[in-house]
Amino acid sequence: MELLGYLADGFATSLSPLNLFIVLMGVTAGLFIGAMPGLGSVNGVAIVLPLTFIVPPSSAIILLAAIYYGAMYGGAISSILLGIPGASTAVATTFDGRPMAQQGKAGLALIAAACASFIGGTVSVVLFTLFAAPLADVALAFGPAEEFALVLLAFTTFVGLGGDDILKTIMMICLGLALSTVGLDLISGQPRLVFFDQPGFYSGISFLVLAIGVYGIGEILYTIETQKAAPQVTPAKLTFKELWYGIKEINKMWKTLSFGSIMGFFVGMLPAAGATPAALMSYGIAKLMSKQPEKFGKGAIEGVVAPETANNAASTGSLLPMLTLGIPGSPTTALLLGGMVMWGLVPGPMLFIEQPDFVWGLISSLYTANLAAVLVNLALIPVFVWALRMPFTVLCSMVFVLCLVGGYAPSQKMHDVWLIVGFGVGGYLLRKADYPMAPLVLALVLGPLMEKSFRQTLIAEQGNVMAFVERPLSGTFIAISVVFFLLPLVKHVKAWLGRAPSPTNN
Amino acid sequence: MLLADRLIALGLMALSAYFMWHATVLPIGWNGMTGGPGGGAFPFWLSAIMFVVAGAILVRSYRGQIEYDPTFFDPETLRSVVLVVVVLVITVALIPIVGAYIALPLFLLWYLKVFGKHGWTLTLILTVCTPVFLFFFFEVTLKILLPKGMTEPFFIPLYARFF
Missing domain, CATH: 1.10.287 (Helix Hairpins)
Incomplete structure (x- = not known):
């Protein structure tokens, strides 16, 4: 088994004292970030990314992946104790988590959430390990034409499956792509879109600046506006008896668990879907298959288990296309991808050949991060109960300071700090007007790849546009993209023919 | 809306x-x-x-095919958002002039004491500890110098001590 050999090498990296310490730090920080209402994995990764220069890249990605993992666990904590989802991915957990807490079973709900997350995470990491290398092998055959088609496919999934307003989704994709062209032209090296002749624009707009602006400053502004009164924290006690009872209860739900894990993993791979829809779907299906569906929404353990399994599985799933194809499956993985580029690594299939230590170190660290997250989660529950009582203004002020300093540190230009404030306010307004933010960030990260692969193909093929369709793989991707793109149109026509009274374009 | x-x-x-x-x-x-x-x-x-x-x-x-919410901003909290944005802009504008180690603590002081209405103990602990942490994390460990503006001369003895 070649695979096990690679994995064993990976564990040699991820079990080094430094990396073990980093995983522990990462999941603890992630748990706190995820537990704070308003902050999720994407905000945590955006804010912490500039601080990762302190460690080598292989440890930095382990830290960020651990934060990602921890935040997925942490989201459930505020869903249960506050009734406010700690992150959008934990929305479905409030449906039954909150009623359980109100019935005095907060401890049991937290145990169920943590154990379900662990199972979802573990199953999906195993799937990840099995699929990563074969997928990377397939991706090795990709030329620029396939790369372009794949990026196009990623964007059209937002149009076809994203569920947001379609015009506004297209708007954000194009805005992100247009912003990615700021700076020097890839082929001719001439400057373009240098606004107001500011020299800062010559080096382009870093994805980090946009991410810190939108997910740091913008998110906090949004939370300041929407959170008026301090929410009530439900007390939670944890006993070993409850822990044992919780584990026994969860054992009976193997159907929900296995379905949630596997479905979550595959849904997570799609750029437009990800952890939030995966969790909602898993919840819906668990309710559908349950013998007592009337208990759902009133404090059923299964209603906590189903979404938590799926959202953790989805977060691992979204790492797969990022690592093997270089196409992120979620905004958080888009930031991880951007980070890797910043550290001088090129994500994609070649990474498996050129940097096996890095890849397998990361994969094996997902196993340790998963285990660390469940242990830290259960051990620190009293601390989370205390931390959730922390006044929101303290958290906000710290996030603001970290955003300003973290935005300055990588480039050491005040220009970027101004851009962060601008993107923060702009992103906040756009978000209020229901413009989706995920396609914007993904487009900025993938923009250079899209333009480069498009133009490389055309130069190689002497301007023959048909090259994209003639190659079998790229042709297939483009065909699927066209289907995704036409999907909402078909719905429109159907609605128009049927004279449906309600608008269908959202 | x-x-x-x-x-x-x-x-x-x-x-x-x-x-x-x-x-x-x-x-x-x-x-x-x-x-x-x-x-x-x-x-x-x-x-x-x-x-x-x-x-x-x-x-x-x-x-008129889409129904809109009647309001875009929440009138109760809009004032806070505008206030925070204005203070953020002032803080960023101050960074190159008086330096990050004056501008950021001033921001924290305003945010915690005036905006957040917290007590002096909490405010002072955070206002003093944050710049110290920033200094050791960015300047000493990462060798990334934050802008100091007119406070630059005061840092020369510190540079001599830590670099």
């Missing part, structure tokens, strides 16, 4: 027009020599799509 949606769509149309104007500096058409679009083509045509899409959003808002 309706008015805001229209204003934002108009703003995005203006922005995309500005992008298009900028992109025309480089060739935006098909370049027969190299085979493929010129350097300005990508930003130009993307901005053109943005312009059309924003226009469609604007037109749609007049056809």
Whole structure:
């Protein structure tokens, strides 16, 4: 088994004292970030990314992946104790988590959430390990034409499956792509879109600046506006008896668990879907298959288990296309991808050949991060109960300071700090007007790849546009993209023919 | 919400027009020599799509097919958001002049004491500890110098001590 050999090498990296310490730090920080209402994995990764220069890249990605993992666990904590989802991915957990807490079973709900997350995470990491290398092998055959088609496919999934307003989704994709062209032209090296002749624009707009602006400053502004009164924290006690009872209860739900894990993993791979829809779907299906569906929404353990399994599985799933194809499956993985580029690594299939230590170190660290997250989660529950009582203004002020300093540190230009404030306010307004933010960030990260692969193909093929369709793989991707793109149109026509009274374009 | 949606769509149309104007500096058409679009083509045509899409959003808002919330901003909390944005802008403007180690503590002092109405103990602990942490994390460990402005001379003895 070649695979096990690679994995064993990976564990040699991820079990080094430094990396073990980093995983522990990462999941603890992630748990706190995820537990704070308003902050999720994407905000945590955006804010912490500039601080990762302190460690080598292989440890930095382990830290960020651990934060990602921890935040997925942490989201459930505020869903249960506050009734406010700690992150959008934990929305479905409030449906039954909150009623359980109100019935005095907060401890049991937290145990169920943590154990379900662990199972979802573990199953999906195993799937990840099995699929990563074969997928990377397939991706090795990709030329620029396939790369372009794949990026196009990623964007059209937002149009076809994203569920947001379609015009506004297209708007954000194009805005992100247009912003990615700021700076020097890839082929001719001439400057373009240098606004107001500011020299800062010559080096382009870093994805980090946009991410810190939108997910740091913008998110906090949004939370300041929407959170008026301090929410009530439900007390939670944890006993070993409850822990044992919780584990026994969860054992009976193997159907929900296995379905949630596997479905979550595959849904997570799609750029437009990800952890939030995966969790909602898993919840819906668990309710559908349950013998007592009337208990759902009133404090059923299964209603906590189903979404938590799926959202953790989805977060691992979204790492797969990022690592093997270089196409992120979620905004958080888009930031991880951007980070890797910043550290001088090129994500994609070649990474498996050129940097096996890095890849397998990361994969094996997902196993340790998963285990660390469940242990830290259960051990620190009293601390989370205390931390959730922390006044929101303290958290906000710290996030603001970290955003300003973290935005300055990588480039050491005040220009970027101004851009962060601008993107923060702009992103906040756009978000209020229901413009989706995920396609914007993904487009900025993938923009250079899209333009480069498009133009490389055309130069190689002497301007023959048909090259994209003639190659079998790229042709297939483009065909699927066209289907995704036409999907909402078909719905429109159907609605128009049927004279449906309600608008269908959202 | 309706008015805001229209204003934002108009703003995005203006922005995309500005992008298009900028992109025309480089060739935006098909370049027969190299085979493929010129350097300005990508930003130009993307901005053109943005312009059309924003226009469609604007037109749609007049056809009344979508129901809008009556309000865009929450009137109770809008004041706080505007206040925070103004103070953030002032803080960033102050950083190059008086340095990050004066501007950021001032921001924290305002945010915690005035905006958050916290006690002096908490405010002072955070206002003092944050810059100390920033100094040791960024300057000592990462060797990234934060802007100091006019406070630069005060840091020379510290540099001598830690570098």
